[in-house]
Amino acid sequence: MAKPDILMPYRLLPIAEAELEKRFTVHKLFEADDKDTQLAKISEKIRGVALGFGPFGPDLLEKLPNVEIVAGFGVGYDHIDVPACLGQNVMVTHTPDVLNEEVADTAIGLMIMAIRELGQAEQWVREGKWAERKPYPTTQATVRGRTLGIFGLGRIGKAIAKRAEAFGLDIHYYGRSKQDGVDYTYHASLTELAAACDTLMVVAPGGPATQHAVNAEVLKALGPTGVVINIGRGSVIDETALIAALEDGTIYGAGLDVFEDEPNVPDALLKLPRVTVLPHVGSASQATRDAMALLVADNIKSWFETGKAITPVPEMKK
Structure with a gap:
């Protein structure tokens, strides 16, 4: 059975990248010389997004017609357009509690x-x-x-x-x-x-x-x-x-x-x-950031294994 394809628009911590690569085909868009060309080649295959430090809005969402989940890094998720994802039936998660x-x-x-x-x-x-x-x-x-x-x-x-x-x-x-x-x-x-x-x-x-x-x-x-x-x-x-x-x-x-x-x-x-x-270091210990990154990976794994996310954003629970 083919592994689901996951898009990684921005770099994630190595611990999460390694975990995702065990179970998914991971496309690291941040490594592409021409991101638009690369995205056009893989867009229809992408079923999940592992989001690092960067935005996710309608411009990227509309290029991913088969995406099912956007797993955000951080307890805050204002960098993700949740209403747009809701409108497309796309699950959005974040990483509360561990930080x-x-x-x-x-x-x-x-x-x-x-x-x-x-x-x-x-x-x-x-x-x-x-x-x-x-x-x-x-x-x-x-x-x-x-x-x-x-x-x-x-x-x-x-x-x-x-x-x-x-x-x-x-x-x-x-x-x-x-x-x-x-x-x-x-x-x-x-x-x-x-x-x-x-x-x-x-x-x-x-x-x-x-x-x-x-x-x-x-x-x-x-x-x-x-x-x-x-x-x-x-x-x-x-x-x-x-x-x-x-x-x-x-x-x-x-x-x-x-x-x-x-x-x-x-x-x-x-x-x-x-x-x-301070330079936005509230959660910036290696142990805590690793736990956050692993929760990104765990949310994606849970979605494709059980059809449920571990930590959906509150809007997804309504």
């Missing part, structure tokens, strides 16, 4: 770095200022006694909240609805959440529903002692409003692992003294 703990660790670490200015303090040492007997200025903010507002209390949000409890933080949250069995204080709007806390943790996914949800009004509600942490998606924060709020003291500081136009970070953000930036 929850890693991202939650990063979120707490970034929060502490931003509030205590640890990245800036390290740079102070590297630049030789400490050796010149210049102590780093005492930070005006502390983690102690803060109220953490979590925007997006899903799997990762709950893992962050559990860690934050150990720091003695009072935890509030906002989402589409109040959750049963959750003891944290719920707020009916994001602005209301911001007004009730001084540390806003953004864990929400990207997409039209959350585009610029953290805007000037929300930042004003957060207030002058407020710190914004974003480990969700860059599109959730209006970066222009954020820069203005930081420059004029509307809020105190920010810790950002994601940005609107990655890998480009606005110079204005980088020049601000109380902004900590």
